[in-house]
Amino acid sequence: MTTVSNLGFPRIGAKRELKRALEAHWRGETTPQQLHDTARALRERHWRLQYAAGADLVPCNDFSLYDQVLDTAFALDAIPERYRALADADPLAGYFALARGLQREGIDVHALEMTKWFDTNYHYLVPELHAQQTFRLRGDKAVGEFLEAKALGVKARPVLLGPVSFLLLSKTVDGSDRLALLARLLPVYAEWLGRLREAGADWVQIDEPCLVQDLDEDDRAAYRTAYDALAAAARPKLLLATYFGALEDNLAFAAALPADGLHVDLVRAPAQLDAVLDALPPRHVLSLGLVDGRNVWRTDLDRALALAQRAHARIGGERLQLAPSCSLLHVPIDATLETALPADLRGWLGFARQKLEELRTLADALNGLGSARSTLEQARERYATRASSPKVHRAEVAARLAALADVPTRRGSPYPQRRLAQARRFGLPPFPTTTIGSFPQTQQVREARAGHRAGKLSDADYEAFLEAETARCVRFQEEIGLDVLVHGEFERNDMVEYFGEQLDGFAFTRNGWVQSYGSRCVKPPILYGDVQRPAPMTVRWSRYAQSLTERPMKGMLTGPVTVLQWSFVRDDQPRETTCRQVALALRDEVLDLEAAGIGVIQIDEPALREGLPLRRAHWRAYLEWAVECFRIAAAGVADHTQVHTHMCYSEFNDIIEAVAAMDADVISIETSRSRMELLEAFVRFRYPNGIGPGVYDIHSPRVPEQAEMSALLEKAGAVLAPEQLWVNPDCGLKTRGWPETRRALTAMVSAAQALRAT
Ligand code: GLN
Ligand code: ZN
Numbered sequence: 181m182t183t184v185s186n187l188g189f190p191r192i193g194a195k196r197e198l199k200r201a202l203e204a205h206w207r208g209e210t211t212p213q214q215l216h217d218t219a220r221a222l223r224e225r226h227w228r229l230q231y232a233a234g235a236d237l238v239p240c241n242d243f244s245l246y247d248q249v250l251d252t253a254f255a256l257d258a259i260p261e262r263y264r265a266l267a268d269a270d271p272l273a274g275y276f277a278l279a280r281g282l283q284r285e286g287i288d289v290h291a292l293e294m295t296k297w298f299d300t301n302y303h304y305l306v307p308e309l310h311a312q313q314t315f316r317l318r319g320d321k322a323v324g325e326f327l328e329a330k331a332l333g334v335k336a337r338p339v340l341l342g343p344v345s346f347l348l349l350s351k352t353v354d355g356s357d358r359l360a361l362l363a364r365l366l367p368v369y370a371e372w373l374g375r376l377r378e379a380g381a382d383w384v385q386i387d388e389p390c391l392v393q394d395l396d397e398d399d400r401a402a403y404r405t406a407y408d409a410l411a412a413a414a415r416p417k418l419l420l421a422t423y424f425g426a427l428e429d430n431l432a433f434a435a436a437l438p439a440d441g442l443h444v445d446l447v448r449a450p451a452q453l454d455a456v457l458d459a460l461p462p463r464h465v466l467s468l469g470l471v472d473g474r475n476v477w478r479t480d481l482d483r484a485l486a487l488a489q490r491a492h493a494r495i496g497g498e499r500l501q502l503a504p505s506c507s508l509l510h511v512p513i514d515a516t517l518e519t520a521l522p523a524d525l526r527g528w529l530g531f532a533r534q535k536l537e538e539l540r541t542l543a544d545a546l547n548g549l550g551s552a553r554s555t556l557e558q559a560r561e562r563y564a565t566r567a568s569s570p571k572v573h574r575a576e577v578a579a580r581l582a583a584l585a586d587v588p589t590r591r592g593s594p595y596p597q598r599r600l601a602q603a604r605r606f607g608l609p610p611f612p613t614t615t616i617g618s619f620p621q622t623q624q625v626r627e628a629r630a631g632h633r634a635g636k637l638s639d640a641d642y643e644a645f646l647e648a649e650t651a652r653c654v655r656f657q658e659e660i661g662l663d664v665l666v667h668g669e670f671e672r673n674d675m676v677e678y679f680g681e682q683l684d685g686f687a688f689t690r691n692g693w694v695q696s697y698g699s700r701c702v703k704p705p706i707l708y709g710d711v712q713r714p715a716p717m718t719v720r721w722s723r724y725a726q727s728l729t730e731r732p733m734k735g736m737l738t739g740p741v742t743v744l745q746w747s748f749v750r751d752d753q754p755r756e757t758t759c760r761q762v763a764l765a766l767r768d769e770v771l772d773l774e775a776a777g778i779g780v781i782q783i784d785e786p787a788l789r790e791g792l793p794l795r796r797a798h799w800r801a802y803l804e805w806a807v808e809c810f811r812i813a814a815a816g817v818a819d820h821t822q823v824h825t826h827m828c829y830s831e832f833n834d835i836i837e838a839v840a841a842m843d844a845d846v847i848s849i850e851t852s853r854s855r856m857e858l859l860e861a862f863v864r865f866r867y868p869n870g871i872g873p874g875v876y877d878i879h880s881p882r883v884p885e886q887a888e889m890s891a892l893l894e895k896a897g898a899v900l901a902p903e904q905l906w907v908n909p910d911c912g913l914k915t916r917g918w919p920e921t922r923r924a925l926t927a928m929v930s931a932a933q934a935l936r937a938t
Pocket of ligand 1: 616617618669675736784786826827828911912913914
């Protein structure tokens with residue numbers, strides 16, 4: 181019998197119960213016991229939900245109060261010295277201090293660094309290790325959750341992050357080799373597995389997602405050492421779980437590792453199935469990732485069934501498990517709750533619960549259950565309505581895309597000529613000052629928006645409120661002496677949602693929350709159909725703001741790649757096709773802004789880098805279409821219109837050529853936190869256009885002094901030509917308050933003036 185198993189379930193709760201419980205606890209309103217009670221109730225509810233949806237085997241220890249990598253570090257006692265006393269005295273408080281930092285009664289510790297979990301929008305905490313690092317088991321979370329499930333009559337398979345991925349995802353603070361710690365780590369893993377076996381677990385899912393990445397010989401040797409050592413331990417059987425891509429060149433050695441089963445991602449990499457079947461050792465269990473754990477669409481069950489049948493024909497049903505491609509952490513819980521969506525669209529959506537139901541249908545079909553036939557038939561019909569829906573496929577969009585070859589993706593003249601035309605038009609001083617777009621989104625701004633949404637504030641009153649805020653912001657910028665102004669983005673909630681709401685092809689859920697990190701959740705728009713722009717989106721606000729000042733007003737748009745990256749994107753056409761549609765819609769907006777007299781237009785692409793594929797071999801193709809899309813959006817304007825872009829990260833070294841190929845007249849980037857370290861990239865590669873390395877870290881409430889910003893500018897001046905240099909903060913100011921913003925920007929303008937005087 182082929183079974184259905186799950187690799188991980190969203191833990192935040194359909195109504196974000198865990199978020200609420202965590203935040204109440206952090207505010208000191210609840211006891212640890214109350215928090216643990218909420219967590220336990222959620223685990224129980226989720227286990228029952230998974231069974232009810234058709235799972236035969238559910239995961240445990242996939243739950244986390246904050247992050248599963250932090251849980252692993254904590255369980256292994258990989259706790260940096262600065263938290264140790266607290267973690268010993270009060271483990272829960274210590275755990276949260278690692279996650280969030282702590283400032284209280286003489287204690288002041290900063291949190292662990294946070295970074296993206298592979299190419300998802302989930303962020304994990306990066307364990308800090310050092311050459312003398314030792315490990316031991318601390319607490320009993322994994323065993324505890326297994327026993328908790330068992331007491332409820334739930335047969336659960338514990339999930340552990342594997343030892344090699346754990347090390348590869350960590351960093352050492354002393355520059356020592358992470359993998360050198362493996363020998364010390366393995367006995368602790370062996371003991372951990374032993375305890376799970378004693379508790380009654382016969383299988384453990386051991387996650388090694390790093391197996392889908394480029395590995396060098398040292399990494400592979402680490403894998404062999406690790407699994408040889410664990411094979412010798414008294415332990416449960418091990419399902420080695422890989423996800424987020426193909427094993428490719430790692431397949432042969434990964435399949436040969438002494439585990440008892442292998443999970444592979446057949447959503448991202450369906451083509452690897454035959455090679456996997458060839459490489460699978462004779463008694464290994466094979467877990468097929470058949471439904472997409474990363475996206476919200478119902479599965480093409482016929483295609484998935486064909487894959488499963490191919491595996492079934494080779495190895496039979498007893499060794500076969502059907503699963504999502506990866507943990508369901510990355511999708512919301514239940515699409516049927518989205519009653520405000522049109523019924524057809526709702527029917528195309530599959531969240532965690534629907535994905536398990538789909539797997540049940542596939543397993544039933546494989547096991548010869550007659551009942552599966554009608555379910556498959558229904559799924560087929562639903563799938564067909566999506567394939568032919570006029571909401572999804574718009575002839576006008578297809579026609580525009582077909583004519584894309586005629587759309588110029590190069591500016592009229594090369595940069596040096598544009599530079600002259602722009603200098604003539606704007607007459608900006610050297611080291612021009614500007615900001616990244618948003619100004620403080622005060623309580624008042626958010627309340628006005630919420631009031632308007634709830635129908636308590638009329639359209640006219642809301643507009644009047646926004647005009648007043650915008651006018652105040654423009655006056656403020658003139659007063660402190662900024663050169664290129666912005667309108668402040670008071671009308672925007674979120675930089676993707678604001679555009680999605682005005683474009684055809686996007687829908688918004690009520691409860692489609694997914695965890696971003698800790699208690700923070702995002703509700704990505706659902707990009708379900710061909711994208712087009714029924715009407716201008718930002719012209720009204722930019723034109724209004726420009727009417728208030730003689731200085732250049734910068735129009736503000738979110739770039740096509742970022743819109744794509746921060747949405748749940750349709751899976752029925754290549755991502756790059758969808759991106760081109762968004763780019764064309766933005767091109768129209770850019771041209772409308774230009775026609776309305778807006779001479780400077782910024783197209784933000786903060787997510788360009790995070791779209792990079794996991795394997796280096798795929799980077800080029802991605803960067804090619806990503807850059808092309810930016811240029812589709814940007815390149816239609818005249819020489820004397822100045823295009824800016826903004827990226828809020830500092831790792832540029834490996835993509836600098838692509839960034840240059842975007843050919844924006846000016847880019848602003850994040851640098852102040854890294855003290856201009858990123859400028860290394862500009863030593864190696866002479867970036868030709870204008871550039872504003874951020875001199876003010878807006879992520880911190882600290883107000884930098886003028887001298888500090890001058891020092892950063894001096895550092896930048898050492899690698900960039902003076903005529904290239906712009907002066908701006910790191911990112912938008914929406915999370916800051918007005919008083920600090922005033923002080924910081926005033927100092928920033930002074931720093932620019934001082935530079936001009938030298
Ligand atoms: N223009 C946006 C802002 O200032 C950019 C935000 C971002 O880079 N994430 O808020
Ligand atoms: Zn930014």
